[in-house]
Amino acid sequence: MKEKTTFKNFVKKNSYYLYLIIALIIIFIAMAFISDSFFTVTNFISMMEQMSDYALMALGIMLCLCAGGVDLSTVGVANMTAAILATYLIRFAPDDCSTGILVISCIVVVILALIIGAVCGTFNGLLISKLGIPPMLATMSTNYLYTGLCMVITKGVSLSGINERFVEAFTVNIFGFLPIGIVVLILAAVFIWYELKKTSFGVKLCMVGTNPTATYFAGINNDWIKIKAHMISSILSAVAGVLMLARLSSSRADYGKAYSTQAILICILGGTAAIGGKFSIPGTILGVFIVQAITTGVSMTPGANSYMKNLVYAVLLLSVMILDYYRTNRKVKAK
């Protein structure tokens, strides 16, 4: 019989998330001691601004991990998108253009980003599903390729001089305090939640990630599932590229290299299995909060430089993985 949804069972089933929440609370408490400016509105808005880029990537990577693969090309896609869009804006929407052209340009920018993301993701997906290239190698290679393409477009320099009104429009704070990035992130999260939980895509994705041979025999289209996962991931990366472009109002070929690693670590931290078959949207979101809190925390700690955050992530991730290993093993032994 189905287990009753009592509070005790709920806690047992979701105990991993509770650990994450506790970790987040501990970090917040630590921040209270470290810096006065952490719990201010300005800081929270700034944190929300920063987190949207890699959070979008993390959501996308979550899908690829669940499919039994990974996406290491998110940063390449983002940068390439930013470069292409920057070139477009500089040519077609210079500072003195009319409002009409600007509006059209903004719409074109968004559509272009979606198309670029879809194309990149499909390419990734095809390499992995049709050619059988291991996902790590395939996306590492395409990351190199997209970054290279980005350099071709920018000719290796930083492209600047983007229409200021565009920048304003894409860095606006909705309702005065919600950065547009967060709104986009929320929309993306809702979209992903819908795709994974409301359509059959989510459950199929988990099955394909667990045993693609069995799903093949069962009639599930493995190739399409994998391509779709990568398409969504690359589209989210492209959108992140648009946000990065606006926020930095310029485009360079190597922005945010560390985002890729960060995004993957966030997913694992949040409970998405590295071997595939499992995803966790709340876990990933919690992971994003934790990582952002750490990033800001490290930057506010006197005497710490920004590289320290890598240290903290790594230690945190490895500790969580090891603790979780002992936690699940203990459960099996105690029976």
Add this chain to the structure above:
Amino acid sequence: MSDTLLKLSDINISFSGVQILKNVNMQIQKGEIHCLIGENGCGKSTIVKIVSGVYKPDSGTIEINGKSHSVMNPTAAMEEGIQIIWQDFSVFPNLTVFENIALNQDLYNKNFFVNQKERRKLARHALDLIGVDIDLDATVGSLSVAKKQLVAIARALLNNAKFIIMDEPTTALTKNEVASLFKVVKDLQKQGMTILFIGHKLDEVFEIAENFTIIRNGEVVKEGQTKDFNQEDFVYYMTGRNIKESLFDAPNMDKDSKPVFETKDLCLENEFENVSLHINSGEILGITGLLGSGRTELALSLYGMHPATGGEVFLDGKKIQVKSIDDAIKQGIVYLPEDRHTEGLCMRRAIYHNIHMSTFDKFVGKNGISESDMYDDALKWVDKFHIVTPNVENPVATLSGGNAQKVVISRLMSMNPKVLILNGPTVGVDVGAKFDIHEEIRRIAGEGVAVILISDDIAEVHANCNRIMVMRAGRITDEVRNCDVTEEELAEMLSRQE
């Protein structure tokens, strides 16, 4: 010195709080061929792992050659002359034949450097010991299953082996290959080797073993000499039940109606040709043949995985095309794969997800996909096919072999098929569950589904298929009704040389 090679006394072991072996006592004399039988999951493999030192028992003693061992590990076992041929042979598919054989010797001698010439000589010598000629430089991964097994046996012989334990050695072998294997085993016995067979195929036990021990649920229930017992006794002791299967005679078949499924001169280049079969609803058509006869290739072709290159297929009298698995499923043809672990199930996923693996889209309604509908629907299948499980949310890995197979059958039946193709439905399933599954298959046929049963288990095919087709080297060579032939005659048809 006594003649007892191995003596296990009061062995107890449990894992994660579950008692796997209880007060197991077993004795094997020098020079005998002994068989350890029991259903899947009864603890046979655990005994092997204890004797070979991979597991340590919670209590009890192991005596080898009269010497008591309180601590057993793989090295100590090897020094006592114990060699194990594991069920998966534990060979390295990426290394060559001589490498596989010689590596064992290098490990035993604790060598540092590798002398290729010596190793080749050694490997050749080992293969000669069992009278086999295999290309030393062939990559083991490219060999047939039978040859891989011979490599594993040759490897075992090198280290002064005195006692060879074979875990389920005949599962993947054809009748001819089993005969060759038994000849090798008997030769080894003549050379003074003691051999322990672990298995559950009864006819083989009778053919090869002098003594036996039967395990049920981790306890020894019977031991003795095979000549004093018959098959029915064995089944009784293994399962605790008296089971006798009747011949299936297609009681619900409508003899006047047209065939539900028909093929005419179906062929697939290099795999099979001129396959013409027909099946009415209510029938169970058996297709049998040795491994390598093309029967699996035919099944996969009917299922659209390797579409036929010639010939025609008819469903309900209408000509159809089956060019992909999607085509097959859409037209009501479903397939139970040979290897349920890798091809049929996602072991880590929930039972109810596995049951609906092919039909997720059916559960998408106005409010999106409904987990609760899937859950409730799964309960119906659990009920219908008597799947034993406390909770359908548990992973399939928690089920026994027979129950896991029933999950796959549920999945197939949930697609409302017209044609059900089963490939080896009771492989790796214990005797008790085997008969259960046969009953379910007969019921399915009774409901009007055309069932094609592909298997190399003669007894299974003979009892459960009202009509049987024999395949050899890609062609159908015989077609008989089960009531017209005996099992022995059927077996002879399979191995007949042309």
Add this chain to the structure above:
Amino acid sequence: MNKIKKLLSLPESFCLLITIVLFIVIQLRSGQFFTSNNITDLLASYTVPGIMAMGSLIVFISGGLDISFPALCSLGGFITLTVFKDFTGSVIIPFLFCSLVCGLLGMFNGVIIAKFRFAPLIVTLATEALFWGILHGILRAREISVLPACFEKLQDSVIWVATNPETGISSQLPGVFLIFVGVVILSSLLLRKTVYGRKLFAVGGNPSAAENVGINVFWIRVSAYIISGITAGIACLCRSMIIGNYHPNALYGYEYNVISMVVLGGCSLSGGRGSVIGTIFGVILIQTMNLSLTLMNVPTYWQKFCTGVIMIIGISYSAYRTMKSSQTLSGVMNKTDDKVKEVK
């Protein structure tokens, strides 16, 4: 004939073929390829990626994966160069020290991966962040523009000098190239002539079988990561000597370069398959490509893209070939049944 056909169908042979084609193309386009000083420059450039590729090869064969080695060796190298800042003794001592430090870091990787059976990609992704974090965050590494005195002799040693008669440019083949040769020879001996090497292949090919025959799978796996760390550390020191200084970010992102060399050379990412000679071909192919784009007057900002395209084509083709060969059906009707030989 059969043996030659088998040899030609190996991925290593294919890699060699493409490399030769590449040489010819570059020569045709630039006319400068087969000059003595160009070849000298190329040989010198194979040193660093080549040494690292040997370590990666060993890890891949054992069934593992390490993407943290550039970070690992940058950290190990920095520690070594700092500790031995004023050392004037034999250069072997800092090399041994660097091997020790990097070996320990590699062991850290290996133990976590082998004990907890975590996905190697995730673990080395995390340890990569850890190593960069320690290097930049805690140690605040800065460029070291002058190497310690103990390296001088080795740094200045030269195997030969080649001068291009046309352009007058001369290139030196530095002494550290011999270290590369040494590492290659040792790796080849290790893999082909020692039981340890065969155990690596065994563990990569079928880890559960390896367990069953009594191989200590845990230590084989850990030792592979230790070796990967040591070779990376040696490569870092060699690089410093070739360039003349140490920069903490010089090797950032270098893992893709090395991994693609090993993969194109025929090594399987899933383990159990690979060879030193194939990896050498892979190193030559990619490194030559990297260097020769300038020779062919390709602008700098096009180079990454061009290399990327060619690498993807190479990886795609080799994956395609693997896929095709594993898809063949059993060929039932063409089979001849081999008989068991009657011996006695």
